[in-house]
Amino acid sequence: MKIRRTDRSSSLRIYVVLSLMGVAFLVLAGALWRLQVARVSQFENRQQIQSLRRVRLPGIRGKIYDRNGLCMADNRPVYSIALFPEDVRRPGPWSRTIDRAMDVMAAVSKVTDLEPVIDRDKIWAHLRRRLPLPLVLWSDVTPKTMALFAEQGGEIRGVDLYTQATRAYPYGPYTSHLLGYVGRADPDLAAEDRYNYYLPEMGGRAGLEKTFDEFLRGEGGGAIVQIDVTGYNYGEIARREPKRGGDLRLTLDMEVQLLAHQALSTNRGAVVVLDPNNGDVLAMLSAPGFDANLFVPYIRSEDWKKLSEDPGKPMLNRAVAGVYSPGSTFKPLVALAASTVNPQAVHAVYESPGTFVIGRRVVHTHGFGEVDMRQALELSANVYFFKIALENGWEPIVEQALAIGLGKKTGVEVDYEASGVVPDADWLRSSGKGGWTDGDTCNLAIGQGYLGTTPLQMAMLTATIANGGTLYRPRLLQAYREPNAEVYTPTPSRRVGKMNWPTEALDVVRGGMLDVVMSRKGTGRIAAVNGFEFAAKTGTAEYGIKSEGKKHTWMIAFAPFDDPQYAVAFLIEDGVSGGSTVGPRLKLLMEGLFTKMQREGTIQRNGGAS
DSSP, X not given: OOOOOOOHHHHHHHHHHHHHHHHHHHHHHHHHHIIIIITHHHHHHHHHHHHEEEEEEOOBOOOEEOTTSOEEEEEEEEEEEEEOGGGTOOSSSHHHHHHHHHHHHHHHHHHHTOOOXXXXXXXXXXXXXXXXSOEEEEOSOOHHHHHHHHHHSTTOTTEEEEEEEEEEOTTHHHHHHHHOEEEEOOOOTTSSSOOSEEOOOEEEEEHHHHHTHHHHSOOOEEEEEEEOTTOXXXXXXXXXXXXXXXXXXXXXXXXXXXXXXXXXXXXXXXXXXXXXXXXXXXXXXXXXXXXXXXXXXXXXXXXXXXXXXXXXXXXXXXHXXXXXOOGXXXXXXXXXXXXXXXXXXXXXXEEEOSEEEETTXXXXXXXXXXXXXXXXXXXXXXXXXXXXXXXXXSHHHHHHHHHTTTTSXXXXXXXXXXXXXXXXXXXXXXXXXXSOOHHHHHHHHTTOTTOBBOHHHHHHHHHHHHTTSEEEEOBOEXXXXXXXXXXXXXXXXXXXEEOXXXXXXXXXXXXXHHHHHHXXXXXXXXXXXXXXXXXXXXXXXXXXXXXXXXXXXXXXXXXXXXXXXXEEEEEETTOSOIIIIIHHHHHHHHXXXXXXXXXXXXXXXXXXXX
16 A cells, blocks of 8 residues: 655645735735725825816906996907817827817808918917917907807807907097006916916006006906816816906096097197096097007007007107197286286286397297286287296296196196196206396296196196186096995095185286187187187297297187186197187187086076076
8 A cells, every 4th residue: 555645845835825915915905995995085186186277367357437427448248269179189199189270270260251360389389388278269259250150160169159358448549548558467476376377367558547457457266177187178167256346437527528539630739628626637638549449458569560650649648748838828827926926016017019129139029019917918918928027037937837736747647747847047057058047037938948838737727727726636536436335435636725816916817818718809719609708828839940930839728707617728739829720629629518518507608607
């Protein structure tokens, strides 16, 4: 009988291997449990972090209204045709997706008759930098195009209508210097909330849009979109709606602004209309102008080239940034200044011949014989003002000019305001122009020489004469409304002082200005309006080389005479004279104001206040 032997060592090895396999299985099972159960939330969070992108949504910009509630700066929807990259993606290299995007764009172009404005490079740039966001193929399409797209393009996968808000200026050509415009704002990268993508937001670039940009801008919102590993958008999973900015109500009266535009017509110049009773700016116009809508969301290079190279300088706000010698419109202030140091000056009578000798210089002008102060204003007698200034000194003229706000900014809520120049002896020396002479006094007396003012400053001077000597700083902002408020918060008028003009002198000056329009000899009689009594002063200021004969022409006016509600400064560059050039234009403006007052019941037919 044969006996078999059992290899106990082999059995032991089998048990050991099986035990090790069991332990390994338990370790693997434990690891899987930790990965799939115990730490699942941690990995889900990591996955979400890698597949979520935060998109900042622009705030809703506040609106700007005139004093009567007419909207002058609004927001409107812009309808665009956009490509959605996630719907045109193709496997393989990016070039295949770009090819598909080009095919889709060509198909849309065929049904809408729109010429493509996006090329392969722009598509590739969008895919690299802003893949989760739509790519706008055509912006601000017309209703006709939208209808064609809706009717024939509905079956084209990957494109759809896309809506964004943009700024709109319904009265752009008439208010652009004042309101300014907006452009694309740079994102605030230092903000506490960081975003992966920023949709375009509008920021103020000029005018009131710039001055009040922080108040007008709304509070941005945000959206969270989910993307895959390649960056394609798989939908929005959360959103915080953007909020509105605050609204502004201006002192501007759009009806008066349009009347000023009609009166100025195609001339190069400016018109400012103030309420003399509180300093409110009722109209502020500069011409030539421009359309602020051209700048939204950005201006095309050809449009910018046209504006920047235009010799008429349409971007210059002549009402506040243009500095001009005021000519004879300065004479009422000269008369009032003389009366502050010599009360009897109001009764002075001077011979006003056609020639006057100043040092070695002989000045040729219009002769009028003997005239008093009122007649000198009516006729704009230069020699009278030479003599009254030489007798009473240039110092009180400078003092009164500075006191009424010339030579410094008014503080109106518009950017790029100029200060102007009120020269004195110190200014001449510091400018290297020598010492003060009698010739400088005579130039100052008729508003020429180195004296420089803005149309807004001259309107402020006119308003102060109209209301009897109370000085107001011009005001554009009448009230503001916080984003969550239902009512406006008014802003106060800015009364800054009282001029020290004798009552008798003020009556004489106002009477002389009345005669400028209402008398048969007045230099501004061409501006007279039948049945409407108002006061004015003409002005003609030479500039440049004397032999060229270039002149800026002015008229200032206030109306009605007995109860002033409007104070006007009207400038036309390169005219013939204040009376002949500005007179007919001012007449148009005054006719419009007269009609407006009659309609509103604030004046009777004979010109008296109701």
